[in-house]
Amino acid sequence: MTAVTLTSVLAQALPLGAGEPVIAVDVGGTDTKAALFDTSGRMLGLSRTPTPLDGERTAFSVIARVQELTLQFAADFPAVRPRAVGLLAPGLVDDDAGIGVLSTNLHWSNVPFKQLTEDLIHLPTTFSHDVRAAGEAEFRLGAARPYRNVVVLVIGTGIAGSLFINGRAHTGGGYAGEIGHSIVHPSGPLCGCGSRGCLETVASAGAIVRRYEEVTGIRLSGAREALALARTGDPAAALIWSEALDALALSIAQLAAILAPEAIVIGGGLAQAGDQLFVPLRERVSALLSFHRRPVIVPASIGENAGLLGGALRARDLVS
Amino acid sequence: MTAVTLTSVLAQALPLGAGEPVIAVDVGGTDTKAALFDTSGRMLGLSRTPTPLDGERTAFSVIARVQELTLQFAADFPAVRPRAVGLLAPGLVDDDAGIGVLSTNLHWSNVPFKQLTEDLIHLPTTFSHDVRAAGEAEFRLGAARPYRNVVVLVIGTGIAGSLFINGRAHTGGGYAGEIGHSIVHPSGPLCGCGSRGCLETVASAGAIVRRYEEVTGIRLSGAREALALARTGDPAAALIWSEALDALALSIAQLAAILAPEAIVIGGGLAQAGDQLFVPLRERVSALLSFHRRPVIVPASIGENAGLLGGALRARDLVS
Known part of the structure; x- marks a missing residue:
């Protein structure tokens, strides 16, 4: 009985499950959330910081932030070596091409986020729409399953x-x-x-x-x-x-x-x-x-971190 | 020039193209249309007859009509041996299962048309929704291509x-x-x-x-x-x-x-x-x-026989 209960508690706590270690970064209109996921699916170093709103330069500041976060995770969790990044943003996003088509609030249009991020941090990166990524987490792990x-x-x-x-x-x-x-x-x-x-x-x-x-x-x-x-x-x-x-x-x-x-x-x-x-x-x-x-x-059953989990799923898809 | 013109006229006349010979039967609320398609995609023996409206027995009368049409085509075009039948009907249709889920006008519910027709005429049969079949013709051959x-x-x-x-x-x-x-x-x-x-x-x-x-x-x-x-x-x-x-x-x-x-x-x-x-x-x-x-x-570009062409496409899909 005890073992069963512990297992189900663990499953709830680790909805992502086992897989490659990855980073997920969810860029919102106000805040940016980020976390590192280890091979057991554990969420590490969850942070929430203001999104760098730099007018026309916001896209580049966002990509620089991803680099900072990656370095911070490496310093804080040296044993976890992420193999990919799942970057999420609002607005019009072409997930397949990895392009931020338009965000009025974040002042960008047609920014090749996937390519630019990969060039900077040398890790395979997906760039996806925040709500679609959260939806995918519900679809693969949550209430829509x-x-x-x-x-x-x-x-x-x-x-x-x-x-x-x-x-x-x-x-x-x-x-x-x-x-x-x-x-x-x-x-x-x-x-x-x-x-x-x-x-x-x-x-x-x-x-x-x-x-x-x-x-x-x-x-x-x-x-x-x-x-x-x-x-x-x-x-x-x-x-x-x-x-x-x-x-x-x-x-x-x-x-x-x-x-x-x-x-x-x-x-x-x-x-x-x-x-x-x-x-x-x-x-x-x-x-x-x-x-x-x-x-x-x-x-929905996953809660406020559904976006990060969806980003982690997509990052894992890239490398598994 | 003349050859090119003839070819393009022919292409218009034969939108279905080459493939297995098949029969298509489009059962409407009022009329039933039927045609035989030969290996070149030519439409033969196009007929339009009243749909047999027999109250609760309508489904069975429709299947019997498919058998009559099949025999008629065999008599009129003995050189063309159809290999499959595409049967279409209105209402709620489960195309994948080949079931007429509901037609209020034609008084049937949950009739396994595909199975019953195959049992009677011994030819592979698809049973599909009339408008979806017409749409498929537009998608594969017409304006939606x-x-x-x-x-x-x-x-x-x-x-x-x-x-x-x-x-x-x-x-x-x-x-x-x-x-x-x-x-x-x-x-x-x-x-x-x-x-x-x-x-x-x-x-x-x-x-x-x-x-x-x-x-x-x-x-x-x-x-x-x-x-x-x-x-x-x-x-x-x-x-x-x-x-x-x-x-x-x-x-x-x-x-x-x-x-x-x-x-x-x-x-x-x-x-x-x-x-x-x-x-x-x-x-x-x-x-x-x-x-x-x-x-x-x-x-739409295919015109009033889009349903029959869609039925023929689906019948051909069964046997090619």
Whole structure:
């Protein structure tokens, strides 16, 4: 009994499993997370530091940061010799080519990150989209693992998705899975992307906070506070939350008609709402569908380090 | 010059190309089309007969009809020995398993058509969805051929689609590609499928006729007449056509965000509207999108026998 329990605790603690030692670096709009993974899949030296925002030079500062991190890991964990790097970033990313196509927030376009990083640090490097890498971790190690056709949605400041079709990631040259920029209301609010009524203008954690503040003039600490207000019957919060659920349900019903996924896995900050999200969302999706294949709608299971794990998986894929 | 011209005329006449001789049978809600294809890809003995609508026994009458057609082809073209049959039907079809999952109009559910037909006629048989087979013909022989990621829409009485992702058909157990039943207006008209505001309640040729008749009380011969009225400035026809274009553009913009296809190929009766459809549709889609990958939107090229050609391709795949 004790051995079984220990093993399962260990499996939870080490979802990555055994394999080559690698480094994963997840560059966000605000912070950069990094970790070293050893041959047992243990995560070492997890760090979170501000992303170097250097205007037009940001891409190069990011690559220099990867070099610093690599040297730091070598100093701190000399016994672990990483064989590859999985570098992740937001925006439009062509995973196959290893190119950062566009990031408005990080001021780059068409930067060959994979090549430039390999030239600097002399380790095989993958360059991938942060949300797709997190989705891949869910697909290979987490809640999406039982399914071959699945959409992983990450709902936070914005909404992004990763698609797995017949067991393979579909990236569309970096343009697929942009569920947050699928239009739900053509005459809806202007989105940061330039379109109107994108899903994320109504259903992201960021939109929920912004809409509440606009309607009431009251500042919130985050979507968690808006949801707490909705629970206690605040009318503005309840209406905004209900509209977010309606929009999300509509997009999921559209995914069901178009792709017929077996499952929708939802992660990101908003998924922490738990039953307050999943129970009414399942009801709404169910009410919208008829003959369609009904996807199960479940929370992501890997948590906030899913991106790093996905980056580690992709780095290992390069060298195994 | 003459030889080149003849060759290209021949290529147009024989889009299927050389291969094993096969039979294709396309069972529609009203008519059944059938043809024999010889080793050069020539279509022989094309026939169109009423689909045997025998209530609960329709599936078995359809299979018996395949046997009759096979015997008829043997009598009429004794030199052509078909090696396989491609049988097509509407409704929910599991192409991989060869099962007719559901057809409300043809009164069947979970009929193992592939197996039953093979047992009766002793020829290898594929059983596929009619629109997906037509889409496959466009993908392998027609307008969708240059692309690896493409959605083929067939807009007629209803709207159905077939998806090709990274060069492969995605069927989702028969449930994928149901763009006609992707909801564009959650509070819109009740659809025959039981949902509300499906794309095909607004944008199909059938919906355009029905909506015009409801608004004006005037009976139309078909969508072609509604579009002619819209061109001459009839306000009801112009409004209904404009709403159809808006809905279709919205669904295509959603496909762009979700799947990022390189192309949308449109066939079926409504595609015969030509520039009256494609010019304003392209403008509307373009206005909805921002950073998204913009699909080219082009007419299908194979025409009304695309289904039969797709059935022939699938039959040939079985035996070559």
